[in-house]
Amino acid sequence: MLTFALSIAVSVLGAADVVSPAVCARLVMIGELGLDGRVHAVRGVLPAILGAAEAGFTSVVVPTANGAEAALVPGVKVVPVGSLRALMAYLRDEPPPVEEDEDDPPVPAPADGHAVRSGPHRDALDLSDVRGQADARRALEISAAGGHHLWLSGPPGCGKTMLAERLPTLLPPLERSAALEVTTIHSVAGTLPAGQPLITEPPFCAPHHTTTRAAMIGGGSRRALRPGAASLAHQGVLFIDEAPEFSTGVLDALRQPLEDGAVTISRAEATTRFPARFTLVLAANPCPCAAAKVLECVCTPAVRSRYLGRISGPLLDRVDLKLELEAATRAELRYDVDVAESSEVVAERVLLARERAAKRLAGTPWRTNSDVPGPELRRSLALPTSAMWPVDKALIEGTLSARGMHRVLRVAWTIADLGDRGVPADHDVGEALELWKGKRS
Known part of the structure; x- marks a missing residue:
């Protein structure tokens, strides 16, 4: 509820005729209001403004500390304010007050042990x-x-x-x-x-x-x-x-x-x-x-x-x-x-491989080889029989499941993309199978 403290305060001031309610129409206000009148940063400003933009709102008021984050949404006028006085000045079309520069404390992250x-x-x-x-x-x-x-x-x-x-x-x-x-x-x-x-x-x-x-x-x-x-x-x-x-x-x-x-x-x-x-x-x-x-x-x-x-x-x-x-x-x-x-050197090869995969998968909802579902691997991306012999052998021996086969084939396509080969060869499939089973370095 603290996220709406600023809008609640302005609503009270509008009801008391301190500010014209008409000025506040179609204006989204997000922020935590302190007892000293300062407006503090809050979480979730970006998704809130994205939702406001989708709903047709074009102007938002946010804490100064959230101003850069809010500006990421195109087509929305962002009004950053550091205090309730500054917001009142904006709503009354008055010169902004001179305020002391005080660093707003960062929004505390959850103490969940994440790095x-x-x-x-x-x-x-x-x-x-x-x-x-x-x-x-x-x-x-x-x-x-x-x-x-x-x-x-x-x-x-x-x-x-x-x-x-x-x-x-x-x-x-x-x-x-x-x-x-x-x-x-x-x-x-x-x-x-x-x-x-x-x-x-x-x-x-x-x-x-x-x-x-x-x-x-x-x-x-x-x-x-x-x-x-x-x-x-x-x-x-x-x-x-x-x-x-x-x-x-x-x-x-x-x-x-x-x-x-x-x-x-x-x-x-x-x-x-x-x-x-x-x-x-x-x-x-x-x-x-x-x-x-x-x-x-x-x-x-x-x-x-x-x-x-x-x-x-x-x-x-x-x-x-x-x-x-x-x-x-x-x-x-x-x-x-x-x-x-x-x-830097390896990242260049990775980027080229991803571009080859994206070109092959153009027109589909998938961007990388790991996204391709199993049925699609067997249909439009089916490999020639000569390349499938390592997988066929593992299936016969019972060391590879159907899910494992799909994962091996996805990796084989990635290895082929890194080597700039249009279709995986048997050695690509063999390397992928070895990595799936567990390779000893």
């Missing part, structure tokens, strides 16, 4: 920082090019977190429509970066392993439903580090957004749908003791199996790329600098 990054921070990260792990860097490139989910397992210090944090640096900047959608979600959540009203880079969200189900997929009361980590990572990367430490119910709650690209939250009197189309990266140590070397591990095979078994089969079945990493060798740590490609 959300986008924009300038990514400039400090580069894929060439990762020494060794050539197979993992290749998998990261495939993931970025096709929007494929990724599983990384390996001992501490082998580079799992470094790889995941650099995935956003390989993704292309957000298109205008996607940027507005992402910004809208972060506006509702109160996580817009300071001084950056429009999010133009893919976000990176890394929730802590103590995250609850509501914090992961969204929740709250019916009057204040808020997006969770899955939606905050929309059009970007959701990184689940130490995945076996998460509650099984929390991780399994991601199965719906992985399939639908959205989260639906239902309450007794309200249902809200938040977009949640992200690239999932799961990372895990091979055992609970997290020993850096195999010889130092004290876990029995049964303990190791139970630990990784906390990740449900249905969730892993939705992950296209799986790698088991080993620690980088001394030679790789010292000399890999000459062969490790930068994010």
